[in-house]
Amino acid sequence: xxxxxxxxxxxxxxxxxxxxxxxxxxxxxxxxxxxxxxxxxxxxxxxxxxxxxxxxxxxxxxxxxxxxxxxxxxxxxxxxxxxxxxxxxxxxxxxxxxxxxxxxxxxxxxxxxxxxxxxxxxxxxxxxxxxxxxxxxxxxxxxxxxxxxxxxxxxxxxxxxxxxxxxxxxxxxxxxxxxxxxxxxxxxxxxxxxxxxxxxxxxxxxxxxxxxxxxxxxxxxxxxxxxxxxxxxxxxxxxxxxxxxxxxxxxxxxxxxxxxxxxxxxxxxxxxxxxxxxxxxxxxxxxxxxxxxxxxxxxxxxxxxxxxxxxxxxxxxxxxxxxxxxxxxxxxxxxxxxxxxxxxxxxxxxxxxxxxxxxxxxxxxxxxxxxxxxxxxxxxxxxxxxxxxxxxxxxxxxxxxxxxxxxxxxxxxxxxxxxxxxxxxxxxxxxxxxxxxxxxxxxxxxxxxxxxxxxxxxxxxxxxxxxxxxxxxxxxxxxxxxxxxxxxxxxxxxxxxxxxxxxxxxxxxxxxxxxxxxxxxxxxxxxxxxxxxxxxxxxxxxxxxxxxxxxxxxxxxxxxxxxxxxxxxxxxxxxxxxxxxxxxxxxxxxxxxxxxxxxxxxxxxxxxxxxxxxxxxxxxxxxxxxxxxxxxxxxxxxxxxxxxxxxxxxxxxxxxxxxxxxxxxxxxxxxxxxxxxxxxxxxxxxxxxxxxxxxxxxxxxxxxxxxxxxxxxxxxxxxxxxxxxxxxxxxxxxxxxxxx
Ligand SMILES: Nc1nc2c(c(=O)[nH]1)N[C@H]1C(S)=C(S)[C@@H](COP(=O)(O)OP(=O)(O)OC[C@H]3O[C@@H](n4cnc5c(=O)[nH]c(N)nc54)[C@H](O)[C@@H]3O)O[C@H]1N2
Ligand SMILES: Nc1nc2c(c(=O)[nH]1)N[C@H]1C(S)=C(S)[C@@H](COP(=O)(O)OP(=O)(O)OC[C@H]3O[C@@H](n4cnc5c(=O)[nH]c(N)nc54)[C@H](O)[C@@H]3O)O[C@H]1N2
Ligand SMILES: [Mo]
Numbered sequence: 001x002x003x004x005x006x007x008x009x010x011x012x013x014x015x016x017x018x019x020x021x022x023x024x025x026x027x028x029x030x031x032x033x034x035x036x037x038x039x040x041x042x043x044x045x046x047x048x049x050x051x052x053x054x055x056x057x058x059x060x061x062x063x064x065x066x067x068x069x070x071x072x073x074x075x076x077x078x079x080x081x082x083x084x085x086x087x088x089x090x091x092x093x094x095x096x097x098x099x100x101x102x103x104x105x106x107x108x109x110x111x112x113x114x115x116x117x118x119x120x121x122x123x124x125x126x127x128x129x130x131x132x133x134x135x136x137x138x139x140x141x142x143x144x145x146x147x148x149x150x151x152x153x154x155x156x157x158x159x160x161x162x163x164x165x166x167x168x169x170x171x172x173x174x175x176x177x178x179x180x181x182x183x184x185x186x187x188x189x190x191x192x193x194x195x196x197x198x199x200x201x202x203x204x205x206x207x208x209x210x211x212x213x214x215x216x217x218x219x220x221x222x223x224x225x226x227x228x229x230x231x232x233x234x235x236x237x238x239x240x241x242x243x244x245x246x247x248x249x250x251x252x253x254x255x256x257x258x259x260x261x262x263x264x265x266x267x268x269x270x271x272x273x274x275x276x277x278x279x280x281x282x283x284x285x286x287x288x289x290x291x292x293x294x295x296x297x298x299x300x301x302x303x304x305x306x307x308x309x310x311x312x313x314x315x316x317x318x319x320x321x322x323x324x325x326x327x328x329x330x331x332x333x334x335x336x337x338x339x340x341x342x343x344x345x346x347x348x349x350x351x352x353x354x355x356x357x358x359x360x361x362x363x364x365x366x367x368x369x370x371x372x373x374x375x376x377x378x379x380x381x382x383x384x385x386x387x388x389x390x391x392x393x394x395x396x397x398x399x400x401x402x403x404x405x406x407x408x409x410x411x412x413x414x415x416x417x418x419x420x421x422x423x424x425x426x427x428x429x430x431x432x433x434x435x436x437x438x439x440x441x442x443x444x445x446x447x448x449x450x451x452x453x454x455x456x457x458x459x460x461x462x463x464x465x466x467x468x469x470x471x472x473x474x475x476x477x478x479x480x481x482x483x484x485x486x487x488x489x490x491x492x493x494x495x496x497x498x499x500x501x502x503x504x505x506x507x508x509x510x511x512x513x514x515x516x517x518x519x520x521x522x523x524x525x526x527x528x529x530x531x532x533x534x535x536x537x538x539x540x541x542x543x544x545x546x547x548x549x550x551x552x553x554x555x556x557x558x559x560x561x562x563x564x565x566x567x568x569x570x571x572x573x574x575x576x577x578x579x580x581x582x583x584x585x586x587x588x589x590x591x592x593x594x595x596x597x598x599x600x601x602x603x604x605x606x607x608x609x610x611x612x613x614x615x616x617x618x619x620x621x622x623x624x625x626x627x628x629x630x631x632x633x634x635x636x637x638x639x640x641x642x643x644x645x646x647x648x649x650x651x652x653x654x655x656x657x658x659x660x661x662x663x664x665x666x667x668x669x670x671x672x673x674x675x676x677x678x679x680x681x682x683x684x685x686x687x688x689x690x691x692x693x694x695x696x697x698x699x700x701x702x703x704x705x706x707x708x709x710x711x712x713x714x715x716x717x718x719x720x721x722x723x724x725x726x727x728x729x730x731x732x733x734x735x736x737x738x739x740x
Contacts, residue, residue: 240587638670
């Protein structure tokens with residue numbers, strides 16, 4: 001999220017594409033409504049369903065799932081045709097927009113209408129409203145990401161903002177609404193299998209930096225890998241761990257895992273039934289030698305498996321029984337206090353992990369930097385300090401426990417629209433939660449990213465210089481006159497390193513400073529680079545151009561590619577998926593070979609999309625254990641349009657079978673509603689306990705069966721994974737329905 005929820009109140013238009021905040025972020029949605037009421041903001045919603053968010057919209061486009069790229073290119077085409085683009089912003093602060101302009105020209109309103117199903121007139125109206133009401137905020141969440149082209153979706157939306165000059169301004173930006181509590185913090189701490197905490201790439205220099213900061217031997221770290229080179233390879237993802245168990249047998253996708261398969265799975269706070277291909281997940285669970293579930297509730301993984309032995313449920317304490325920092329959707333750090341002692345025999349996750357480390361023989365190394373002289377763990381303060389001392393890449397240096405606690409104690413003293421601490425209070429001059437980057441212990445945090453109208457010491461910055469100084473002969477640094485105000489440089493500058501700091505900042509280092517300083521701003525344990533940069537109003541990570549071309553990706557600029565299972569095989573021929581990708585996070589992953597193998601829509605003619613309900617969360621284990629929340633929607637259902645229902649002789653609340661191209665099926669209620677189109681059904685994914693008509697809830701230990709149980713949408717969610725991130729394509733698949 002470049003800006004923050006309160007900042008949305010400053011928008012003149014809000015373009016929501018692939019999110020349903022009225023349901024999924026109902027508290028945050030208050031800011032959207034305030035923008036409408038107080039600022040006259042125009043609310044635009046693009047969604048395959050008429051959602052509760054759409055009900056509040058001024059403009060609504062009902063799009064075919066998986067066609068957001070054509071829609072946004074269509075907008076850009078009209079923007080360029082009418083000269084609505086921000087020419088100065090494009091000239092000074094971007095790279096590669098010419099390529100975008102060429103691609104956009106192909107997407108005339110008529111072509112867009114054919115591909116997306118949105119009338120040309122609606123596209124024109126929405127584009128004009130969004131272009132003429134600036135600043136405008138773009139908002140998305142899972143509607144854009146859960147596709148084979150999800151990563152391209154998340155690139156094209158920012159490009160739209162760059163073209164309109166809506167980036168780096170209050171009321172603008174890309175506001176990607178995060179999911180779980182602390183999902184931002186989890187990703188900052190390397191829950192992705194291809195990086196170290198703080199998004200540091202896994203290479204020798206970064207591993208050595210971490211080894212030094214953790215006070216462990218680099219060789220010891222490396223010795224824990226099966227072979228040294230495995231230290232640098234991405235691991236399996238949550239989406240496809242089961243392929244690691246199935247190991248290419250019975251026609252399953254093959255793996256590259258040093259010649260071995262996965263034997264054990266430890267699940268810490270994931271519902272498991274929330275991933276696609278549940279029939280495969282079940283097979284994977286059954287094939288494990290050891291399954292350990294750390295959860296405050298009985299995790300459904302233990303219920304849907306046929307495995308009888310070596311399944312362990314370890315009672316994890318909840319967030320109310322422990323303390324520490326979490327990170328909000330807008331990059332603000334938040335201190336959290338323990339409310340009650342862990343109940344019964346439950347333990348906080350970190351303590352369970354410490355016990356595990358003891359038994360695996362590396363407790364000493366794991367906890368070395370967070371123990372006091374007597375060997376007692378200083379939780380969570382020391383852990384917070386460790387994070388602050390290491391993670392320079394996203395600027396967590398300023399996040400000391402003392403500052404975060406002060407913010408927690410004074411959270412009524414911040415302005416919700418600017419996040420600024422109020423004058424005369426002890427948090428004056430700081431932004432709530434010190435949103436990262438917070439470069440030093442004196443830095444106030446950065447409420448809106450890439451804002452060059454503020455000095456760096458007040459949260460200003462340009463774009464990060466991450467991809468070299470030039471590409472194809474073009475300078476990648478920002479243009480002259482385009483730098484955070486009040487700094488030592490008035491134009492672009494490179495990321496700051498030991499060997500350029502004197503030149504860029506116009507300073508002379510002492511011998512001692514030079515000696516202590518790390519090689520780059522991101523690995524400078526001494527903190528001197530950041531301190532010097534702050535004195536001179538320079539962002540340590542440089543001031544570069546935002547690039548529209550990613551030269552290391554298969555699609556250097558975002559390209560439309562039809563979903564793997566498309567109702568338009570004619571368009572799959574024209575906009576085919578990717579070449580198959582061997583060794584995609586260790587698993588062979590099919591794209592074109594599957595997509596073009598046959599016209600799935602002949603047998604499975606209905607679009608299948610999935611998402612959320614307001615009363616349930618995620619895989620649903622926690623919320624379905626609540627009687628009150630379960631009463632709202634006690635049974636799993638599918639949203640089906642009245643015309644489609646009539647065609648199949650289905651009446652409201654009848655049972656229907658939904659069949660997927662993988663040969664799986666689920667039996668659910670039909671909720672007959674006009675919010676979906678007649679060619680599309682919508683499934684909420686919060687249920688579990690039944691597998692393809694089979695009731696498995698007898699596996700719940702006595703007294704733990706939730707109030708609501710049912711089929712998981714993910715049993716019929718289709719095969720398909722994003723080309724970069726491997727997120728499952730749960731938002732655009734195909735299915736067939738039949739009255740049960
Ligand atoms: N009550 C509740 N709140 C939650 C959660 C919950 O489970 N319950 N989960 C939290 C989590 S983890 C997350 S990640 C967020 C997710 O928040 P959202 O992304 O808002 O959640 P979804 O309902 O999955 O999907 C959003 C919308 O995308 C639409 N959509 C589907 N396919 C497409 C497409 O191809 N294009 C476009 N433009 N739209 C599409 C769907 O119809 C849906 O309305 O919510 C968080 N908040
Ligand atoms: N079809 C379809 N599938 C989807 C999505 C979709 O839109 N469509 N959305 C995807 C997205 S964005 C997400 S984030 C996932 C969400 O899916 P999950 O990550 O599976 O979400 P939850 O159900 O919230 O699972 C969290 C588990 O953690 C447990 N838990 C809660 N607190 C603690 C704690 O402090 N410690 C431990 N150890 N456990 C705890 C809960 O009891 C629960 O069992 O679903 C994904 N799956
Ligand atoms: Mo999520």
